[in-house]
Amino acid sequence: MNVSPEFIEAFRPLGVWIAAALTLGIYSILWKENYYYRVCEHIFVGATSAYLVVTSYANTIKPAIEVDMIEKGMWWQIIAIALGCMIYFQPFAQFRWLSRFPIALWIGFNAGFAGLTMRTIMPMIVSVRATMLPLVVFTNGTFDLLRSFNNTVFVLSTTMTLLYFFFSFEKLASAPGVLKVCRWVMMLSFGVGFGNTVMNRITLVMGRFSFLFSDWLGLI
Amino acid sequence: MRENVRKLLYMDKRIVYLLMALAIAIPMFMPLGLPVRIPKSAQDFYDEIEKLNERDIVWIAAEINPANQAEFEPAIKAIFRHCLSKNLRIAVAAFYPQGANLAATWSADLVAEFGAVYGVDYINLGPRPSTSQDSIMDNARRDIIDAYSDRDNYGNPLSSYQIMADLQKASDVSLAVIFTQGSPGCAEYIANWQSTGDLMHMITVAAAVQIPVENPRYQAGMLQGMLGGMTGGAAYEKLIGHLGSATKGLDSQGLGHLLIVVLLIVGNACYFILKNLDEKAKTEAGGRS
Numbered sequence: 001m002n003v004s005p006e007f008i009e010a011f012r013p014l015g016v017w018i019a020a021a022l023t024l025g026i027y028s029i030l031w032k033e034n035y036y037y038r039v040c041e042h043i044f045v046g047a048t049s050a051y052l053v054v055t056s057y058a059n060t061i062k063p064a065i066e067v068d069m070i071e072k073g074m075w076w077q078i079i080a081i082a083l084g085c086m087i088y089f090q091p092f093a094q095f096r097w098l099s100r101f102p103i104a105l106w107i108g109f110n111a112g113f114a115g116l117t118m119r120t121i122m123p124m125i126v127s128v129r130a131t132m133l134p135l136v137v138f139t140n141g142t143f144d145l146l147r148s149f150n151n152t153v154f155v156l157s158t159t160m161t162l163l164y165f166f167f168s169f170e171k172l173a174s175a176p177g178v179l180k181v182c183r184w185v186m187m188l189s190f191g192v193g194f195g196n197t198v199m200n201r202i203t204l205v206m207g208r209f210s211f212l213f214s215d216w217l218g219l220i
Numbered sequence: 221m222r223e224n225v226r227k228l229l230y231m232d233k234r235i236v237y238l239l240m241a242l243a244i245a246i247p248m249f250m251p252l253g254l255p256v257r258i259p260k261s262a263q264d265f266y267d268e269i270e271k272l273n274e275r276d277i278v279w280i281a282a283e284i285n286p287a288n289q290a291e292f293e294p295a296i297k298a299i300f301r302h303c304l305s306k307n308l309r310i311a312v313a314a315f316y317p318q319g320a321n322l323a324a325t326w327s328a329d330l331v332a333e334f335g336a337v338y339g340v341d342y343i344n345l346g347p348r349p350s351t352s353q354d355s356i357m358d359n360a361r362r363d364i365i366d367a368y369s370d371r372d373n374y375g376n377p378l379s380s381y382q383i384m385a386d387l388q389k390a391s392d393v394s395l396a397v398i399f400t401q402g403s404p405g406c407a408e409y410i411a412n413w414q415s416t417g418d419l420m421h422m423i424t425v426a427a428a429v430q431i432p433v434e435n436p437r438y439q440a441g442m443l444q445g446m447l448g449g450m451t452g453g454a455a456y457e458k459l460i461g462h463l464g465s466a467t468k469g470l471d472s473q474g475l476g477h478l479l480i481v482v483l484l485i486v487g488n489a490c491y492f493i494l495k496n497l498d499e500k501a502k503t504e505a506g507g508r509s
Contacts, residue, residue, distance in 0.1 A: 030234065030237045031234065051317060051318065052317050055317040055318075055347055056317075056349055058375065059346045059347055059348060059371070059373070060348060060349055060352075060369075062371075062375070063368075063369035063370070063371035063375075064369055066371075067369045067370045067371060068369055109355075110354070113354055113355075113358075114354075114411075118415050118416070119411040119412060119415050119416070120411060121415075122411075122414075122415035123407070123410050123411060123414075123415060123437075123442060126440050126441070126442055127436060127437075127440050127442075129440070130436070130439055130440030130441065189432070192432055193432045196428045196429055196430075196431045196432055196448075196449070197428070197429045198477070198480060199428040199429075199449055199450075199451075199473065199477070200291070200427055200428035200429035200449065202240075202244065202472075202473055202476040202477070203288075203290045203291045203428060203449065203450050203469070203473065204287055204288070204290065205240070205241075205244055205476075206244055206290045206450075206469050206472050206473065206476075207287070207288075207289045207290030207291075209241075209244055209245055209248065209472075210248065210290060210465070210469070211289075213245070213248055213249075219249070220248050220249060
């Protein structure tokens with residue numbers, strides 16, 4: 001479904017006010033649990049689901065029927081549609097067995113598609129190859145201390161992390177200090193992940209603040 | 221003193237929220253002008269686009285949603301500006317339901333500024349459900365029009381557009397720019413297009429939360445460049461010489477981070493001081509009895 005730009009422009013102020021009210025409603029949970037937040041949360045979930053349904057119909061199902069089945073005559077695609085519909089028998093105990101066919105087909109297809117090709121193996125090989133770095137690096141004939149240090153840390157960290165999950169030789173992993181170092185290496189990488197997550201969350205808030213101060217209130 | 225330290229350690233979390241809101245909001249009104257550093261990954265990202273020839277096709281995988289607007293909008297705008305100024309052609313596709321429309325909305329001003337013609341200079345293939353990403357990408361390796369059922373984002377026949385004459389299959393794309401915040405993202409493009417040898421050149425714009433996942437792929441050479449979060453967006457804006465909202469947002473981000481670091485230090489200091497005071501009190505009580 002296409003909406004004309006003129007229509008969108010005419011209703012923009014109303015849209016901005018609704019968006020601002022919903023944003024404030026969602027943030028009201030920071031003060032305490034309240035009905036306003038619950039209403040906004042339900043609107044959010046409902047609107048997202050509705051958007052997904054409309055998009056799926058307009059961009060996938062409709063072209064598949066109009067173009068593939070009617071124009072190109074690929075009528076057999078009706079089998080795929082029928083299989084897809086069978087998944088909706090899940091909630092009905094009496095007919096639940098019907099929903100198992102599309103699920104089995106779907107899992108089988110994905111397992112075969114991923115397992116029988118180089119698609120999953122190739123990235124792994126490239127990743128493993130990238131960990132095999134020289135510990136002593138020469139750049140233009142001179143010893144590169146920084147890159148050598150980086151590579152050493154990289155190789156040691158990879159080895160330590162793998163060692164932590166290597167249970168074949170119990171004595172190796174339980175040697176004094178080894179497990180501790182392995183754990184430290186992993187804790188450091190979790191710290192990096194946590195820092196990046198915080199950065200992401202701050203950015204999300206900034207996006208909303210920018211909307212409130214700029215689009216809604218026109219202060220900046 | 222013990223009571224004061226305890227109060228500080230267990231302060232109402234709403235005070236933390238308020239402080240964070242202030243830390244983010246104040247720089248929006250009073251910019252600090254923090255310097256923008258250009259990391260190697262951002263330079264590589266820029267260089268990959270610079271290497272392309274006129275009229276080459278750039279595939280933008282807009283795996284984005286509205287929540288990530290602050291991170292991805294500046295990058296989308298900067299990439300469109302860079303590509304259109306170099307006379308490159310752009311194809312937008314997405315597996316996230318809102319991705320294609322968000323990319324179209326955020327790039328509308330730039331398309332108008334450069335006078336780019338839809339169907340000639342750029343095209344929007346629209347979103348497809350992420351549940352069928354592998355089959356669509358596999359089909360698109362050989363026939364993009366067929367994979368997208370000959371319909372663009374607006375329901376018009378893809379085959380009627382001039383750009384599609386040069387965009388028949390994945391190998392016709394010169395460079396893929398993948399926006400990623402999870403799955404589908406780089407992993408799917410690498411598995412379906414790079415591992416098969418159809419498209420080797422891929423760069424990514426990763427949400428901050430996704431940086432630790434994409435960085436190993438960048439280091440391994442699967443991705444030739446990477447913009448990480450808003451910081452990466454700001455670096456890219458500097459590289460193309462057109463500062464935008466990512467550069468402005470860095471101040472808020474910096475102050476927000478500083479507040480978290482301060483709170484972490486204060487929290488830990490209070491914890492140890494309180495522990496020390498409690499132990500002292502216990503020893504004194506034991507001595508008296």
